[in-house]
Amino acid sequence: MKLSRSLAVLATLATVGLVSAQVNLNLSTGQTYTWNGSTTGQPTWARPDAGTPPTANSGIGAATSYTVLNFTVASNGSYSFLADTNTPGPTWDAYTFLYSGSFDPNDPLTNAITGNDDLGSTTRSGFLATLTAGTNYFFVTTGYDDTESGDFTGSISRLGLPSTWSSSLDGSESTWSRPSSTTALSGNNNTYYDTQLFSVDVTGNYTFSSSQTYDGYIFIYTLPFTPSPSGSTTGSDPSSLANLVALNDDGGTPASGFNNSSTLTTTLTAGVQYLAVTSSFANLATGNYQNTIQGVGSVTLGPVPEPTSMLALGLGVAALIRRRRSSK
Incomplete structure (x- = not known):
């Protein structure tokens, strides 16, 4: 065959x-x-x-x-x-x-x-x-x-080799009204979030897995990313729903040292720039996380954008200032 x-x-x-x-x-x-x-x-x-x-x-x-x-x-x-x-x-x-x-x-x-x-x-x-x-x-x-x-x-x-990065939500990040589905925002509308640019070289299925010490929620977007301000509802400002590719709350098995996990699998297109967003289920939850993206091709993690680029993408300068990722 x-x-x-x-x-x-x-x-x-x-x-x-x-x-x-x-x-x-x-x-x-x-x-x-x-x-x-x-x-x-x-x-x-x-x-x-x-x-x-x-x-x-x-x-x-x-x-x-x-x-x-x-x-x-x-x-x-x-x-x-x-x-x-x-x-x-x-x-x-x-x-x-x-x-x-x-x-x-x-x-x-x-x-x-x-x-x-x-x-x-x-x-x-x-x-x-x-x-x-x-x-x-x-x-x-x-x-x-x-x-x-x-x-x-x-x-x-x-699969190709995984791309992994780790950091934490520690309260210095921007907050947003996160989605609960591809069509609605959550009632938990004041959660911290981190972002990571990435791209893939082969079109096909990829899995985004996150292990956390808190109850996490993960998302993949295409650009631009325009998060709804904290306190928003689906009716007042549904910006967080724009360009949303996939999301998930639970799933998978936590890595050693973590007690919660979130996993999603979706089809990604070669050459398109994506954004992985790491957030939480509950408002203002904090803790450490370890993320991995792996699929049918190579995954390239993008550099942290300059402040002007972050603003253009609607990411917020605070999320840039506190980046302390270690990638491998």
């Missing part, structure tokens, strides 16, 4: 209610394997809860249908996994898991590597994982509860 760097080959997966025939993936960095799947009419199991690894069975998805992709990879490295129910639709609430060695639906905690509920929305589920060449893996797509099932598009991508 031939794969190009920017265009995935589409396959149709027929599981007939069982584990699929093994797929051997020989992906170069930036390549994606994509297939069409469905959980409708498939066998059911008592799925675990999300976690890395999952440690408890769910009390909600006690008899939810599932399908399994059995695969190996030819190269060690980082890979992203996604089950997207937006295509072909209609949407449903998916849940995904990764197992190594073997998969037994009657023993769902054994060999489980990771599991995820929502990845930016209830209609998408997935995660990042480091894989070893030649190991037998199982990617399980299932539902949040016993009523959730349907068609989905699955994808596995070999």
